[in-house]
Amino acid sequence: xxxxxxxxxxxxxxxxxxxxxxxxxxxxxxxxxxxxxxxxxxxxxxxxxxxxxxxxxxxxxxxxxxxxxxxxxxxxxxxxxxxxxxxxxxxxxxxxxxxxxxxxxxxxxxxxxxxxxxxxxxxxxxxxxxxxxxxxxxxxxxxxxxxxxxxxxxxxxxxxxxxxxxxxxxxxxxxxxxxxxxxxxxxxxxxxxxxxxxxxxx
Amino acid sequence: xxxxxxxxxxxxxxxxxxxxxxxxxxxxxxxxxxxxxxxxxxxxxxxxxxxxxxxxxxxxxxxxxxxxxxxxxxxxxxxxxxxxxxxxxxxxxxxxxxxxxxxxxxxxxxxxxxxxxxxxxxxxxxxx
Numbered sequence: 001x002x003x004x005x006x007x008x009x010x011x012x013x014x015x016x017x018x019x020x021x022x023x024x025x026x027x028x029x030x031x032x033x034x035x036x037x038x039x040x041x042x043x044x045x046x047x048x049x050x051x052x053x054x055x056x057x058x059x060x061x062x063x064x065x066x067x068x069x070x071x072x073x074x075x076x077x078x079x080x081x082x083x084x085x086x087x088x089x090x091x092x093x094x095x096x097x098x099x100x101x102x103x104x105x106x107x108x109x110x111x112x113x114x115x116x117x118x119x120x121x122x123x124x125x126x127x128x129x130x131x132x133x134x135x136x137x138x139x140x141x142x143x144x145x146x147x148x149x150x151x152x153x154x155x156x157x158x159x160x161x162x163x164x165x166x167x168x169x170x171x172x173x174x175x176x177x178x179x180x181x182x183x184x185x186x187x188x189x190x191x192x193x194x195x196x197x198x199x200x201x202x
Numbered sequence: 203x204x205x206x207x208x209x210x211x212x213x214x215x216x217x218x219x220x221x222x223x224x225x226x227x228x229x230x231x232x233x234x235x236x237x238x239x240x241x242x243x244x245x246x247x248x249x250x251x252x253x254x255x256x257x258x259x260x261x262x263x264x265x266x267x268x269x270x271x272x273x274x275x276x277x278x279x280x281x282x283x284x285x286x287x288x289x290x291x292x293x294x295x296x297x298x299x300x301x302x303x304x305x306x307x308x309x310x311x312x313x314x315x316x317x318x319x320x321x322x323x324x325x326x327x328x329x330x
Binding site for chain 1: 261263
């Protein structure tokens, strides 16, 4: 790409020659956009810091008195950075995004839909029925116990998915299955959390 | 997005919610899920020795359209033969409930559920 202002070749948010802000590079994925390594394992603080540093550079406030184009580009850059951090800071979404980059869409409908085993679906129905049936004086304690149990399972499966992604596992079907199962478990956790108020186990 | 009156009716007064004994040889259980929205649907049928569906129950965790689709299907299959029930198509469900395009997948899920329940029943009967 070339700078819209001076025509020099650019490969960054700002032109090296004239320092003009550039539109977001559509070839960058979320990892590249934030300048972090393409992998599941991420340091949450480093991710947040990378986003913050870049966001500061392109923040629309800095371009309030600039021309129309720089203003628009800073807005677009800021939006792209926010899109990236929103996906990457959530480990499950990050994992799903990595699958998406490899052509596997966990949320696909129709032909490409991820098929879950009846055994797993049965488990989910039973879990959700158990949540529905929680009442009485011990419900609060029981809900907390269930929440911790499901959350532990969620974390374990998520770690496995992450390991497989980072190891370059080729079994996309199996990994998409795992991700889909994690979506369901998260639903159950959310359900338990809604009734319990904010929990501290996530 | 506005739900049709029929969806709201099935959502507020779902028909045939519950469970049948899945170990019963005459009961078929279908379990399907849609990872896109996190919905999960269990649909069960109990079939007489003449192959007529005498009872149907469902349990769905999902949006109003998913609940309405499964509720409607349990109503439709009762009194039909297993083979007749297999002719129920998601289009019929979607049309009857006036589902908007973004909710068509809920009717697909309900069709899959009835198919899965019938397959399970046939497997048990050695016809599968």
